[in-house]
Amino acid sequence: xxEASGTSTAPRISPRRTPPTWLVVAIACAGQFLxxxxxxxxxVALPSMRTDLALSAQGLQWVVNAYAIAFAGFMLLGGRAGxxxxxxxxxxxxxxxxxxxSLGGGLAQEGWQLLLARAVQGLGAAVxxxxxxxxxxxxxxxxxxxxxxxxxxxxxGAGGGAAGGLVGGALVDGLxxxxxLLINVPVxxxxxxxxxxxxxxxxxxxxxxxxxxxxLLVTTGLATLAYGISQTESEGWAATATxxxxxxxxxxxxxFLLVEARTAAPLMPLGLLRLRSVASANVAMLVSGSSMFxxxxxxxxxxxxxxxxxxxxxxxxxxxSSLAVVLGSKAAPRFLPVLGARxxxxxxxxxAAVGFGWQSTxxxxxxxxxxxxxxxxxxxxxxxxxxxxxxxLAISGAAPGDAGLVSGLINTSRTMGGSLGLAVMSTIAxxxxxxxxxxxxxxxxxxxxxxxxxxxxxxxxxxxxxxWLPAKSPKPEQRANSTD
Numbered sequence: 001x002x003e004a005s006g007t008s009t010a011p012r013i014s015p016r017r018t019p020p021t022w023l024v025v026a027i028a029c030a031g032q033f034l035x036x037x038x039x040x041x042x043x044v045a046l047p048s049m050r051t052d053l054a055l056s057a058q059g060l061q062w063v064v065n066a067y068a069i070a071f072a073g074f075m076l077l078g079g080r081a082g083x084x085x086x087x088x089x090x091x092x093x094x095x096x097x098x099x100x101x102s103l104g105g106g107l108a109q110e111g112w113q114l115l116l117a118r119a120v121q122g123l124g125a126a127v128x129x130x131x132x133x134x135x136x137x138x139x140x141x142x143x144x145x146x147x148x149x150x151x152x153x154x155x156x157g158a159g160g161g162a163a164g165g166l167v168g169g170a171l172v173d174g175l176x177x178x179x180x181l182l183i184n185v186p187v188x189x190x191x192x193x194x195x196x197x198x199x200x201x202x203x204x205x206x207x208x209x210x211x212x213x214x215x216l217l218v219t220t221g222l223a224t225l226a227y228g229i230s231q232t233e234s235e236g237w238a239a240t241a242t243x244x245x246x247x248x249x250x251x252x253x254x255x256f257l258l259v260e261a262r263t264a265a266p267l268m269p270l271g272l273l274r275l276r277s278v279a280s281a282n283v284a285m286l287v288s289g290s291s292m293f294x295x296x297x298x299x300x301x302x303x304x305x306x307x308x309x310x311x312x313x314x315x316x317x318x319x320x321s322s323l324a325v326v327l328g329s330k331a332a333p334r335f336l337p338v339l340g341a342r343x344x345x346x347x348x349x350x351x352a353a354v355g356f357g358w359q360s361t362x363x364x365x366x367x368x369x370x371x372x373x374x375x376x377x378x379x380x381x382x383x384x385x386x387x388x389x390x391x392x393l394a395i396s397g398a399a400p401g402d403a404g405l406v407s408g409l410i411n412t413s414r415t416m417g418g419s420l421g422l423a424v425m426s427t428i429a430x431x432x433x434x435x436x437x438x439x440x441x442x443x444x445x446x447x448x449x450x451x452x453x454x455x456x457x458x459x460x461x462x463x464x465x466x467x468w469l470p471a472k473s474p475k476p477e478q479r480a481n482s483t484d
Contacts, residue, residue: 045168075409078127099189155325225416228249229246317373330384341392345465353462360451364440
């Protein structure tokens, strides 16, 4: 077992001169942008990858899944490691691993080399992502300034996911598929240099051991569950190849909870789940993320498979939506003092539900303004407005020593909700349209059903938020010090 150094129970910051807050926020957001961008940037490059590396259809699927599964599976371990061994240190380790894996993937000559690089990228992202938020929250005092910083972090992350199609399309059309990975190398090197020079170290500081058995169980359980989810599109929900990993993953997660209840230094103190703000915000993130994540996927398919857009044109068509999610994230802090975090989250979710409902009226010959731009802007404006108060409520409800863990939990909820939602929505679309080989009218019917379903899910999510989320952020004396 590894042991964290330090004996103080308060967050510890190194004695180096504190860098400007805006610089810490910029570096943290740059790391988050790279992590989220890589979830979606490879999508438009998949056909070129398949031709160049002779990948099978299943191998092509794992170009995406290898990253997503490693990312989701190791997220809690990455968050806790940052609390124990230093947020700056884990930021550097995660970004270094991510950058090297990007170089390896861009230079891959065989399919297995690409898949291995994508899995290592996901591992690096899982270590990096929680540190981006905890570095930010450690540098910015709680209150309006922190809400604005979290809003910036949320907007940059959302913008990274939204920009994936546009950036990928431009790189594939202008250079080659390899550059959707190689572009991370110079950017990662610059961010690494900035982090080394200007970030100061901080950690939870409590002397304790890293819960490796718990880390192994939760990572294996989430990875197995994610694998089962990834099988649903090709095998269906009732197939043995789907049910076995789904049940095994749930069993491993159940064993993880049992171990966490008995160990002296758990990876995820179960007391966190008794905190209303942490539990409710993460459930809300998982439920709403299951719908919102699927928007980019199906909007891109609709633009290309039905309306005949090229990959680059499809990316350009979604630029207003990308700007809307940034606008929503930045606008949310202005409403928080007036409406409260819960009301802003509910309002944003309902705005998104209206956009999804509008999108469900799409036709096979729809015009850009009414079939893509306006509903897309509503969907992502609402998504940006909702994400900021949810992240703020979850972080504010935890003790300082658990900030990295809660950050990892938030990202895990979002990623796993998105993965599950996308698998379910893909099955819904295929059941209505008959598959991607169907004619444009049939495809439109399938996509429209997805957006109707997502709209209903978001209405349920808004009701859940209204009933469960705390009206205000917890005060310091109300937080559970679950590291004890």
